[in-house]
Amino acid sequence: MRSAQPERIAMQNWSVRIAVVIVLLLSLRIGSIQADDELTNAEPLVIPTVEATALNLVGTNSCAAGSCHGGARLSEGRSFAAYQIWMRKDPHSTAYSVLSNESSSRMMALLYPKENGPAPHATKEARCLNCHVTTEPSGDLQVPPTSHAVADGVGCESCHGPAKQWLGLHSTIAWRGMSADAKSSLGFVDTTADLAGRAQLCANCHVGSPGRDVNHDLIAAGHPRLNFEFSAFHANLPKHWDAQSPRSTEIQDIEQDSAFEAKAWLTGQLVTAQTSVRLMQHRTKEPQPWPELSEYACFSCHHDLKENSWYQSRGRSTGRFAWGTWNYGMMPALAHDAAANGQFESLKTLMEESFPERAAVRQRAGDLDLVLSKLISEASSRDYSKQGMDQLALQMIDLSRDGDLPAESWDQTAQLYLAIVAISLAREKTAPGDPLNLTIQNELEAIRQKLLFDKNLDSPQEYSGSQIDVILRRLHGIQEALTTADRVNR
Ligand code: HEC
Numbered sequence: 001m002r003s004a005q006p007e008r009i010a011m012q013n014w015s016v017r018i019a020v021v022i023v024l025l026l027s028l029r030i031g032s033i034q035a036d037d038e039l040t041n042a043e044p045l046v047i048p049t050v051e052a053t054a055l056n057l058v059g060t061n062s063c064a065a066g067s068c069h070g071g072a073r074l075s076e077g078r079s080f081a082a083y084q085i086w087m088r089k090d091p092h093s094t095a096y097s098v099l100s101n102e103s104s105s106r107m108m109a110l111l112y113p114k115e116n117g118p119a120p121h122a123t124k125e126a127r128c129l130n131c132h133v134t135t136e137p138s139g140d141l142q143v144p145p146t147s148h149a150v151a152d153g154v155g156c157e158s159c160h161g162p163a164k165q166w167l168g169l170h171s172t173i174a175w176r177g178m179s180a181d182a183k184s185s186l187g188f189v190d191t192t193a194d195l196a197g198r199a200q201l202c203a204n205c206h207v208g209s210p211g212r213d214v215n216h217d218l219i220a221a222g223h224p225r226l227n228f229e230f231s232a233f234h235a236n237l238p239k240h241w242d243a244q245s246p247r248s249t250e251i252q253d254i255e256q257d258s259a260f261e262a263k264a265w266l267t268g269q270l271v272t273a274q275t276s277v278r279l280m281q282h283r284t285k286e287p288q289p290w291p292e293l294s295e296y297a298c299f300s301c302h303h304d305l306k307e308n309s310w311y312q313s314r315g316r317s318t319g320r321f322a323w324g325t326w327n328y329g330m331m332p333a334l335a336h337d338a339a340a341n342g343q344f345e346s347l348k349t350l351m352e353e354s355f356p357e358r359a360a361v362r363q364r365a366g367d368l369d370l371v372l373s374k375l376i377s378e379a380s381s382r383d384y385s386k387q388g389m390d391q392l393a394l395q396m397i398d399l400s401r402d403g404d405l406p407a408e409s410w411d412q413t414a415q416l417y418l419a420i421v422a423i424s425l426a427r428e429k430t431a432p433g434d435p436l437n438l439t440i441q442n443e444l445e446a447i448r449q450k451l452l453f454d455k456n457l458d459s460p461q462e463y464s465g466s467q468i469d470v471i472l473r474r475l476h477g478i479q480e481a482l483t484t485a486d487r488v489n490r
Pocket residue numbers: 017098099101103104105107108122125127128129130131132204205206207208209211212213214218223224225226227228
């Protein structure tokens with residue numbers, strides 16, 4: 001482990017971003033297409049011309065014709081206007097252009113020592129392009145993609161699959177009759193069918209994967225830390241599809257399931273953990289820096305050293321590094337059977353040793369990977385009735401027993417908060433009119449207030465014992481309400 005200097009190190013804007021997620025999440029209105037979503041009065045689009053000659057990618061322009069997905073009227077269906085929504089509202093359409101902004105240049109300058117001459121431009125750097133533009137899924141991620149539509153940023157084919165082999169058929173009537181397997185053999189990615197697959201798609205870039213890694217070097221150079229939580233990110237993605245109205249019969253409407261948010265949350269947690277454990281196996285290989293510091297709680301090293309800081313007062317010695325507080329924050333409650341929990345704990349114990357050995361970590365990470373596959377396949381068949389979801393929420397809150405888990409870590413508290421938000425959104429749809437919904441929402445709002453940072457701060461430096469105590473009280477308020485409801489229901 002590289003030794004951390006015990007001075008207070010200024011944190012960059014990583015934590016602001018999760019605050020943004022939280023703010024957006026609570027201002028979310030599901031179900032209504034708002035008037036300002038109408039795209040009809042918008043100025044005509046100028047479609048940039050770009051080269052699109054790679055093997056399987058055709059470029060986003062190929063989807064943008066008025067009769068395909070470039071329609072401007074939402075009344076004709078959101079998927080008809082998909083291109084317009086993506087272009088005007090979706091953060092992915094600017095993913096390439098941000099590589100030319102000031103913070104990208106600063107990042108590149110810090111990543112490349114001056115002695116070796118001027119740093120390359122981020123738009124020429126494979127380690128940035130792999131996440132910030134559309135790449136061939138099976139392509140060599142070490143080679144910068146230069147020959148296709150890089151300027152589109154994260155375009156349609158990043159999520160729906162390289163279209164060269166299916167685009168022609170897709171616009172014919174024959175497409176409807178084709179089986180899912182036949183479509184997928186042409187490279188089409190069916191985002192409608194499988195929640196775990198959908199979460200995996202996002203996690204490849206938002207958690208990372210071999211060849212796509214926001215490690216501590218990038219974070220220290222100024223890249224935002226990746227704080228991915230699937231249900232919140234999914235909710236924040238501007239919908240270019242008809243999530244609320246019935247679609248054709250061959251489409252499984254997973255979003256119209258009243259338990260959607262709860263399922264998305266649980267599936268997302270497990271897929272995030274699995275993606276992270278796979279990335280970790282890659283990180284253990286030479287010549288990557290090891291141990292990889294971004295695996296650990298940032299505040300293990302970057303803590304406020306004033307006496308009795310919240311961190312120390314909650315029993316963490318400053319010499320120990322807490323591992324996996326974001327990507328595995330809820331694992332102790334999710335790995336419900338003893339075997340799964342054992343695998344998780346054994347990896348955690350190893351990672352929290354002073355110098356975890358690469359090969360041993362790779363081995364245990366591989367074991368946990370297998371366990372996670374099983375948990376993911378079981379996630380969709382859990383009990384998602386109101387009672388089932390209440391049990392799930394209680395199981396999560398149980399992590400805070402004895403002032404344990406969330407008390408010592410902003411990461412885990414924020415994760416716990418997002419968990420209960422997702423479950424309560426699903427609860428509201430499953431049991432509309434249940435007065436308990438409002439009680440939970442009020443407690444959640446109080447918790448959210450305590451998780452936000454002061455205006456002038458960009459990290460929870462002032463996250464203190466008194467804040468934690470309020471949060472714990474509110475959590476236990478929810479716990480009590482749910483437990484009482486459970487007793488009444490029996
Ligand atoms: C593992 C995928 C991944 C890699 C690798 C990556 N990024 Fe990012 N980047 C993201 C994601 C995801 C976000 C959005 C962060 C969020 O909100 O969670 C982002 C955000 C950014 C932002 C902030 C955008 C804004 O709105 O201000 C900049 C700038 C940026 N990246 C530049 C870079 C540069 C430069 C590199 C290469 C040195 C790079 N990125 C490598 C995934 C990646």
